[in-house]
Amino acid sequence: MDAATMPWSVGIRFSHAALQALADDHGVDLLHIKGPAVDDSLGGATRQSIDADVLVRPSHVDRLLxxxxxxxxxxxxxFEDGSAFEHASTLVHPFLAPVDVHRRFPGIDQNPAAAFERLWADRHVTDLAGMPCAVPSVTAQRLILIAHAARGGRLTHPDIDTSWTRAPAFxxxxxxxxxxxxxxxxxxxxGTGRLEEFVGHPGHELWRVLSTGERSRARIWAARVRAAPTKRAALRTAVRLVMPNRHRMEARLGRRPTAREVASAYVASARGGACELAGFLRSVATERRGR
Structure with a gap:
């Protein structure tokens, strides 16, 4: 997108509209989330975004892509290049703002297809760049904004204040x-200061480290592995989190990384992971001795 000819905020709205047009033409169900798709009562009119976000019915993702x-x-x-949740794929266009296509939303643990159907059932329509676009209910928008802020370790974010703290009881x-x-x-x-209610839940430790802005890669790694739903998924998560990401290397370099650069990244990742893990184990041992 040429920032000299189109304001970024306008480009994002056009990206939302373009995706809705494609969805309409190809029979794809999608919900526009975050950014300008947020209801005005939750600050949608003044939100700043770096991309357009859509949540797609899982069975329609390949069709949309x-x-x-x-x-x-x-x-x-x-999808595998993003967070440990592997929830979104980023696509770019020569003339439009980037788009994150979500096949699930981090924090929603129900079967993605069933969760989408629940959100889809309560959708309504809003206008984005002149295109009628389906968005989640305001209640669902509140939940999405809270979960997103919590995942980013931003518990004092205005979204939590607006969507929860100052919201009426009902x-x-x-x-x-x-x-x-x-x-x-x-x-x-x-996101709402009640995480102790879920001590013992598989996702408790992961959301504790995410919501508190934990910086230790080893602690985050361990929490993500523990939160995996199966042993196979845990092993896959463990391996992926310590491997260098070739697509992100390519984006950073502006070209395909050479074999030597990839090998060097593997070595650096292994060394960094080993140091983080050693520090993590020492801190755990110290915590246990102090009990």
């Missing part, structure tokens, strides 16, 4: 009920 590729979009990051009750319905109770608790 294929349509986007046919219309000038290129995949910058695969709105908080509705958010809590929705969180229970789609398996987002731990994420909501992390």
């Amino acid at each position: 294929a349509a986007m590729h046919l219309h000038g979009w290129k995949t910058q990051y695969l 709105e908080r009750d509705a958010v809590s009920q929705l969180a229970d319905d789609i398996g987002a109770g731990v994420a909501l608790a992390a």
